[in-house]
Structure formats: C-alpha cells, structure tokens
Amino acid sequence: MAKIKKRGPAPAPLPVHPEADGPGRAADPLWRRVLREPIALGLVPLILARPLLDGATWPTDNFYFVWAILLLACVFLARMLMRGAEPRLKLATLLLGCFWLAGLMTLATTVQYSASYRSAVIWAGHFFLFLAVVNGVRSRTGITIVVTAVIASFLTETLYSFIHFNYILPMMRQMVMSDSYVLQTRLGGNADTAQLIHRLQTNRASGSLLFPNALAGFLILAIPITVAEMVQSFRAFARRRQQPVAPERSGEASPLAVTLTVSLTWLALVCITYFTVTLVLSMRAVAGGLKVIAWANSANWLPFAVFVVIAPVALAGGAAVALKRGGFPCLWLWTRVGVLPVLAVGEVWMLWLTYSRGGMLALVMAVVLVAAVLAGARRGFLRRRGAKAVPSAALLLLLAVVLAAFLAADTPAPAPTTQAAPAQAALAAPAQPGQVDTGDLTPQGRDMTVSDLASGATFRLRLSYWRTGIYMALDNFWTGVGWGNFGECYPNYRPAGAGAVTVAHNDYLQVLCETGILGFALFCSFWLYMAWWGLKRVLSEQDPTRRWELLGLYTGLLAVLAHSVIDFDFYDPSVAFFAFLAAGLLVSLGLLKEEESAPATSAALVKRRSIYQLVALPLLLMAALVAGMAFRVYLSDFIKSRGEFLGVGDDNTMETFFYEAKFFFPPPEETEKATKPRAIAVTHLSDLVPLRSALEAAGSFQVAGSKPGTMRRLRPDEPIPRDAAFVVSDFEKAKQHILPFADAWLAQLKDADTIFPYDAKLAAELVKWYDLLSRSLPDGETRRRCVLDSVTWAQETVRRSPREFGYRLMLGQALWMRANIETDSTTWRRIMDNGLAEFKTAAELFPSSGNVLRQYGNAKRNYGRTLRKAAQNATGKSSPEAEQMCTEAWQLIRRAGELETAELQF
DSSP, rough: OOOOOOOOOOOOBBSOOTSSSHHHHHTTTTHHHHHTTTHHHHHHHHHHTTTTTTTTSSSSGHHHHHHHHHHHHHHHHHHHHHHHOOSSHHHHHHHHHHHHHHHHHGGGTOSSSHHHHHHHHHHHHHHHHHHHHHHHHSHHHHHHHHHHHHHOOOOOOOHHHHIIIIHHHHHHHHHHHTTTTTHTTTTTTTOOOHHHHHHHOOOOOOOTSSSSSHHHHHHHHHHHHHHHHHHHHHHHHHHHHSSSOOOGGGGOOHHHHHHHHHHHHHHHHHHHHHHHHHHHOOOOEEETTTOOOTSSSSGGHHHIIIIIHHHHHHHHHHHHHHHHHHHHHHHHHHHHHHHHHHHHHHHHHHHHTTHHHHHHHHHHHHHHHHHHHHHHHHTTHHHOOTHHHHHHHHHHHHHHHHHHHHHHOOOOOOOOOOOOOOOSSSSSSSTHHHHHOOOOOOOTTTTHHHHHHHHHHHHHHHOOOHHHHHOOOHHTTTSSSOOOOOOHHHHOOTTTTOOOOOOOOOOHHHHHHHHHHHHHHHHHHHHHHHHHHHHHHHHOOOHHHHHHHHHHHHHHHHHHHHTTTTTTGGSHHHHHHHHHHHHHHHHHHHHHHHHHHHBBBBHHHHHHHHHHHHHHHHHHHHHHHHHHHHHHHHHHHHTTTTOOOSSSSSOHHHHHHHHHHHHEEEEEEEEHHHHHHOOEEGOOOTSSSSOOOHHHEEEEEEEOOOSTTEEEEEOOSSSTTTTTTESSSSSHHHHHHHHHHHHHHHHHHHHHHHHHHHHHHHHHHHHHHHHHHHHSSSSSHHHHHHHHHHHHHHHHEEEEEEHHHHHHHHHHHHHHHHHHOOOOHHHHHHHHHHHHHHHHHHHHHTTTOOOHHHHHHHHHHHHHHHHHHHHHHHSOOHHHHHHHHHHHHHHHHHHHHHHHHHHOOO
C-alpha cells in the first residue's frame, strides 16, 4: 500500500473583489468603510474643483488634474501588480487604451508637435480616470462618496452660473467699457476682439466653463443624474414613513454629535448665504451702468434677516430634529429630499439660459428614447427577440439620438452692429495706446429673442465646419493631422464663406481628422460598447433604487454623446472629465450586484494573477511616462507665467508684458507726431519693469490735481496710488533704461523654450518682441541683432508649425526687415525673394482668405515697385520683370476683394 504523503493546509485563494462591501464589512462603522476607499476619497477634490478651473482658458492647469488622476490610478495598479487584482470591463478599457495609443502615434506625423503632445497628456488623463473609477470604486460606500461629490459639484456650478449670469457678466462688461486693456490682456481680446465683444454682449449662461455650449454639455449630464438621485431619495423617504425604524435601530445621535453637527451646519450656511447675498446686493445691473448698493443700509435689512439669520437658524434646527429622530442617516435623507429638487430645477433653468438648442434637444431625445426602450422591454418586446436585440437596441438608440442631434444647432449669436459706444477714458491723462472700440457693448447686454432661437444661421456655419472637416479627413485619412491640430489645419481646407473656428463642433469628425481612421474606429467602438453594455445592464437590473441610478448615468451619457455630434464636449477638459467619470460610475454600479453575489474566492483568479501582474507593469510605466511628459510642458509654461501656480499657460503674463513694451517702445514716427505726453495707467504696468527708479529716470508718476483736468506729479517719497498714471517725458532715455528688463524677460522665454523646444506660440512671441524692438530702436548694432533674432525665431516658428499661415506671414515680414538692413544688392534680392515666397505660401495655406491674399498682393506690388524704381534709376526705364510683378499683384488684390465680398455675403 503506497504511503500517503501528508500535505499542509491548502493556501487560501485570493478574494475575487476584496474592495466590495461584504456582509462583514457592511456592519463596520461608517468612518472605517470610508477610509477603505482611498480612490473615491481622492476623487472628491478633483470632482469639486474640475468645473471651477476652466480647462480652455488655462490649458496647463489641466495637468494638475492629470497628475492627481495618475496617482489614483497607480493605487489600483500597484494593488494589481502586488496582488494580481482583476481589472473590470477589460474590453472597454482595452478599446480606450488603444485609442490613446493610436492618438500617440500621430506624434510621428503631426503637423504641430506641441499641440499633439499636450493633447496626448489630456487624453491620457481621461483614460486613467476611467481606469481608476471602474477598478478603484468597487463598493456601495465608494460609489456613494463619488456620487455625493458629483452632486455637490453640480450644485456649485449651478449656483455660480446663476451669479455669473446675473451679476458677474454685467460687471465684466462694465470693466471692458471702462478700460479695454482688460479685454486685450485678460480676456484674450487680441485674438478676435469683435467676436469676444459680441459674445460678451449676448446674455447667455456659461458659468465657469467659458462657453454656453460647454455649460450645456455639463448640465445635460447633470440633470438626469440629479433627477435619478432625487427619485430614489423620495422613494427612500416614503419607505421610511411607511415603515418607521425601530427605536433601538434608529441610530439616534449622541448629544455631542448633535451639537457639533448643528453648529457646523449653521456656520456653513451663514458663510454661504452671507457671501451670496452680499454679492447680489453689491452688484446690480441698472440702465447706464452698475450701481453699488451698500449691504448695511436700512433698505437691505430684510434680505439679510431672511437669508443670513432666519434661514440658517431654521435649517440648523431641522438638522437637529433629524438627528434626534433617526441619526445621521435620517439627516442625510432629509438633506437630499430638500436639496435635490431645488438643484434639478436650477439645472433646468440654467440649461435654458444657455440657449443651447442642441443641448436641450439632445437631452430631450435621450430621455424620450430611453423611456421608449424601457417601455418596449416592459411589454416583452426585447425578451421575445432574445439577447441579440440588446446590442441592436443600443445601436439604434445611439444612432437615433445622433440623428436627432444633427437636426439641432446651437443658438445663433446675433450679428454685431457697427454702432460705436462713446469712448471710456480710464484717466484724465491722455488716451492709452492700444485701446479698442468696444462697439455696442452695454452693462445690460442683449437678451436672446424668439427669432434668434428660430434662426438657422449657426447651423449653416456648422455645416461649413463639417464640410471642411470632411475634406481634411479625406486628405489625411490614415494618419490624421495629429491630436489637437484641427484648428491649425482648418484654414488649409476652409472654402470661401465658411466660418472661422478652432474646433469642429463635432467630436467624432474631429477625432477622425486628428487621429485618422484607426483612432476614429477605436473611439467610436468604445462608446458603442458602453452604450450596448449600459443598456443591457439597465434592462437586467431588478432593484428599483439601483435601476434609477443606472438610468440617470446612462441617460446623461447618452445625451452627451448626442450633443458631441454638434459640439465639442470631449474637447473641453471639464466636460470630458465628467463624461468619463460617469462612464466609470455606470460600470462600477452595474457590476456591484454581481460582485456582491459572487463567491468569496475564485481559483481561476489565482491562475490569472500572474497575467494581471504583467499587465500592471506597462500601465504603471505608461503613467510615469505621461507624468513626465506633463511636467516638461508644465515647467516651460510655469516660467512663462512668472511662477504663478494658477493660470499656468494662459499667456496673460506674456500679453501684459508685451502690452507694456508697446507703450515704452513705440515706432519713432509715433513719438514724432504725438502732440501730447503719452501716459499709461499704473494698473497697466506689469512686473516687466519692477524698479520705480528705472521708470522715473525717463518720466514721472502723476495723479489728478486739485483743479479739474490737471495732473500733479508725485514726489519720490510718495506712495503710488492705483489711480495714478505714468507719463513719459523722454522716450529715448526710457528705451535705454527699460531695454535691460526686456532682455531679461526674453532670456526667461528662451529658458522656457529650452525645456520644451516645440512650442510654436512661444517662438512667435519672441518674434513679436524682436520685431517690436527692431522697429523702435535707432540704427545700430542692437537693432541689427534684433532683426537677425526676429528672422531666426520666425524660421523656428515655421519649422514647428509649417501649415500655419500666420507664421508664414510673420516669416515673410521678418525676412523683408532683414533685407532692408543689407547693403549688397544680390543678398537683398535673395532675401526679398525668400520673403515673397513665404507670403505666397501663406496664401496657398489659406486660399479662401481675402485678407491673406491681399497681403500677398500688396507684398508683390511693393516688391515690383521697388524693382521698377531700381531699374529706372539704373537704365531710365522699367524692367519687364517689375511690370509683370505689378500686374500679377493687381490681379491678386482684385481676387482678394472678390473673396472678401463672398465672406460678407455669407
């Protein structure tokens, strides 16, 4: 008989889902269950801060969120590496990861490396956010934490949108009317002043998301989630009233807990209401401007008594009653029942004030179609068709929403008028340089009308965007133009009369244009799979509470997917963040029931543990790579922003410095023709020249004198008030004293460029500076050096972005400046020919622009006239080459006029 070898105890297999709330863990105290959710807790500050930090205005600030998301994803990846934790919904994660890799491959063929590099970092953040939420939020406690933070974020954005629409927007208009410096350097007015003034004048809600369309995309995701949470809260409240909790299980809070909770509730409400009411009372838009109302006067005692005293006390008292009756669960339920209906109404109201027809229609169609599918499922239609009907229903549902969205366009913006508003002087001193006409801007703005909503002008513009995008996609079908480069290449394909735009207003078309057919297929496959998977999970869910939550997430996602057909939700970092967050929550909530009912152990997982560990390693390396990529760009932009931690990469510092430099370095003809001293407001002086002594060496600080219309010079020992002005008395001396500071700033820009030597905008900024200095400095070695540096950086700009027509014009102008300092005729002719070739290339890159073609024609005409004059001086008659060049120039100018007429007619 063989001897049986005695074995030790078999190793316990790994738990399938160690993070899920099992029967034992569900009985743990709340604080212990919360602390077991590091990823959910880490998402809370990101969710609360993401809408408030606009990703379009401050693009580099997005990297803060990317780094935080990478850190949270690494928590799960480290667990996966060490313990072989099983990832969830592997096919969807694989599709999204492959889409990122397809986009990353466009770096090899991109038309502008910097834009694709930055976009790769942002899209990596979306991928890792989905990965972290799907795999790191596995329990009911974790889902509750994240959903609570999402609702709080919805509430904050809705309240801010209301305040911004009614009070902050009129205040901004008043600021711009008083001083267009704000428009030029703080609101990006240098890019397209007329369009920005027109947008500022229109009364549309945008909140902190900059664009009304972006706020609409945010709200159509928020409204279904809020309504679903509201319904389940009312259901829970009704169950609690029908089945009262036994006294021994009511969870009545201790007196100390009641006291602390009530006190903190009262204090928080007082702070919130005091701030809100004070803001409302201190900024009122009235005819003719803003009227500041003091909160302390007797006329305002009632609002303060109600909102700052009575309401907080009443709500704190209600919190005490809830705590005494049922403890913290009862207080939490009462809070949801009281807040969620108000929030839902506010979200719908703000969505209406965006006047986004596309957003409203996308939401309505998503709700109607989801309801229709659910009705069909209840009648047994899907069950009779079998499992094959689910993906078909999901595909038809998504296609129906997409087609419905195609029928809508965003609200048309009324055309700006040519009526000019009276000039607004910031100082009693002479007018500031660089002031712009604010047009018909008024503090009250312009309300949208029914005719505006019924107009199809914006839809026609979108059709022109899409037509141009299709040309671009067909021309770059396999590789795309590179992530983030739709706006760079759009002028190359833009037909005459088509609208100017930087995004396609169709995310799917833009993905096709930028990443080619492979990236487009992967992106659409991911969302089609999510639509199919989500619908299947909603239809199979039996628990009413969980089904409502799934419906809210699914309907909101469907609305965003439809809205993305006519807008740019996935290209707005804030809206895209919540879209991928909602997709991850949908998966986590949908798999929660399966994992709760799954066995505690799984032998199959033990066998697959090594595979998961191998997969975790490249994902960790990918996270480290993305973090390093983001840091390189961030450090360069941080230097450009002069060490500002918020607003990194928004170019405000560069704009304000250049604005100040234009004042101190005007062309000689401007100073010769000036009849009055040139002055600049102290509030316009940036940190370019930090030393008061350097400024006073060439001028003086002055304030309003005792008599109206007079100015008084400040003594050196007097502090400089904010209403003072700096008056230049000697510009030549000013240039000598301020030039070292300008050189120091340019050295900083070059240091930033050394860290990330791909940024075409930074190179163009250096070109602007050297061009400014070369035009204002007298002839000499310094001026020659500036001209040469201008050419060098202009060539570098074109190398970094060869298909940008504006950079070609910049290089052409720089080359002609370079030719003007040459004495050798052969060298002069060669450089002038190269400059004219750049003007020609710019016209070819933007063939539908009458303005660009006119610049090319004017350049050719001036060149021909110069050659004609040189030939007449040498031989006494003109040369055939010069006459032919002038003839071709007039033909180009005539064609430019035709294009400009076509643009106006469109």
